[in-house]
Amino acid sequence: MILGIRFKFHYIAGFFFIALVTTALYLTGDNGRIIKQQNIQKEHKKEQTLEERTAQNGPIQGCDLFSGRWVFDNITYPLYEEGQCSFMLRDYACEKYGRKDFKYQNWRWQPHGCELPRFNATALLEKIRGKKLVFVGDSLNKNQWTSMLCLIESSISPYTSKSVTQNGNLFTFQATEYNATIGFYWSPLLVESNCDDPETHRVRDRIFSVTSIEKHAIHWNDADILVFDSFMWWLEPTMRILWGSIGSPDGIYKRVEMRLRRFEMALNTWSNWLEININRTKTKLFFMSLSPYHFYAESWDEKKNCYNETEPVFKEDYWGISTERDMMHVAESALEKLETRGIKFQYLNITHLSDYRKDAHPSIYRRFQEPPSEVQLKDPTSYSDCVHWCLPGVPDIWNQILYSYVMNS
Ligand SMILES: *[C@@H]1O[C@H](CO)[C@@H](O)[C@H](O)[C@H]1NC(C)=O
Numbered sequence: 001m002i003l004g005i006r007f008k009f010h011y012i013a014g015f016f017f018i019a020l021v022t023t024a025l026y027l028t029g030d031n032g033r034i035i036k037q038q039n040i041q042k043e044h045k046k047e048q049t050l051e052e053r054t055a056q057n058g059p060i061q062g063c064d065l066f067s068g069r070w071v072f073d074n075i076t077y078p079l080y081e082e083g084q085c086s087f088m089l090r091d092y093a094c095e096k097y098g099r100k101d102f103k104y105q106n107w108r109w110q111p112h113g114c115e116l117p118r119f120n121a122t123a124l125l126e127k128i129r130g131k132k133l134v135f136v137g138d139s140l141n142k143n144q145w146t147s148m149l150c151l152i153e154s155s156i157s158p159y160t161s162k163s164v165t166q167n168g169n170l171f172t173f174q175a176t177e178y179n180a181t182i183g184f185y186w187s188p189l190l191v192e193s194n195c196d197d198p199e200t201h202r203v204r205d206r207i208f209s210v211t212s213i214e215k216h217a218i219h220w221n222d223a224d225i226l227v228f229d230s231f232m233w234w235l236e237p238t239m240r241i242l243w244g245s246i247g248s249p250d251g252i253y254k255r256v257e258m259r260l261r262r263f264e265m266a267l268n269t270w271s272n273w274l275e276i277n278i279n280r281t282k283t284k285l286f287f288m289s290l291s292p293y294h295f296y297a298e299s300w301d302e303k304k305n306c307y308n309e310t311e312p313v314f315k316e317d318y319w320g321i322s323t324e325r326d327m328m329h330v331a332e333s334a335l336e337k338l339e340t341r342g343i344k345f346q347y348l349n350i351t352h353l354s355d356y357r358k359d360a361h362p363s364i365y366r367r368f369q370e371p372p373s374e375v376q377l378k379d380p381t382s383y384s385d386c387v388h389w390c391l392p393g394v395p396d397i398w399n400q401i402l403y404s405y406v407m408n409s
Pocket residue numbers: 001002005066067332349352
């Protein structure tokens with residue numbers, strides 16, 4: 001609740017029963033009452049058919065979308081076919097690269113106490129008509145952007161003109177009829193860094209600037225909706241901090257370990273930019289909580305990683321050890337500070353729900369920049385990608401959540 005994550009009761013969705021409406025009217029957001037409301041919802045939910053459930057549009061009030069469970073649902077999911085998405089990237093095309101089990105495509109996220117609104121591409125494009133939505137960050141945000149394009153393409157008229165163009169670090173999708181733009185901007189550390197090349201960025205000795213973000217920010221500053229993420233790229237044991245701009249001859253460098261501190265420093269630079277430059281009445285801001293990876297099978301089997309995993313984790317309170325809550329807290333406190341400075345973020349807390357999905361990574365079923373060696377091929381776990389997510393898959397759920405917030409705004 002600290003970040004205003006839960007929905008406010010702006011109005012009451014029509015599909016609930018009168019009894020619930022009366023209950024909801026006196027809800028003020030304290031936990032006891034929310035639980036009470038959820039119970040009432042649950043009772044009525046039993047009577048709903050699948051069709052009623054999936055036919056709902058729009059936002060859900062008073063419900064924590066991030067707390068719930070995965071339910072097998074091969075009727076509603078996947079929301080699109082991998083092979084029919086013309087925007088699919090080879091990094092996420094698990095089916096194309098040989099994955100033979102497809103259950104990972106069939107899981108619906110079921111929040112406790114409400115339903116995730118159905119993604120309606122037309123409604124979204126109408127909502128952002130004449131507007132610009134930009135995802136800013138690393139390849140996980142690119143994963144989500146790609147999912148968004150697939151979700152949209154699969155449900156709008158094939159005759160709607162749409163295209164993706166690239167200009168430097170900015171990839172721009174345009175649905176011309178709606179005059180709507182959905183972009184992805186590559187800047188994995190948010191601030192300027194030596195990892196900023198959108199194609200070639202495999203840098204071990206990472207350098208980031210704590211004074212410079214403008215080179216990036218001028219490309220997304222005018223957006224109406226911004227969705228940020230940043231996490232994975234901070235996990236190097238050491239990195240170099242730069243006071244100055246990347247490539248400038250008089251910069252001052254310092255090599256540091258202090259993982260939390262350097263993340264915090266970069267987020268400060270980013271926050272300062274936002275405070276001065278963002279148009280508070282125009283731009284809606286989102287921050288994705290960290291996307292968990294599954295390199296260590298800590299609680300399901302110690303000798304494995306995501307390779308060969310075909311089922312989610314079902315243990316309700318499961319948190320992976322890779323889920324670095326101290327890193328999350330750094331981001332969360334940066335957002336809280338921004339709020340006190342008048343910049344309001346929606347924090348999309350997707351970490352826990354994604355944590356269950358050890359089955360949903362590409363593992364070996366993707367295109368690799370460098371083909372695996374003979375030795376690696378003998379042990380598939382040694383080169384498995386347990387970071388990104390197959391599409392269709394988990395990022396579709398993130399987008400459904402983002403969708404419900406955007407539609408509600
Ligand atoms: C994010 O969600 C998890 C699981 O629902 C919860 O435990 C955690 O407190 C949430 N974090 C924030 C900042 O709301």
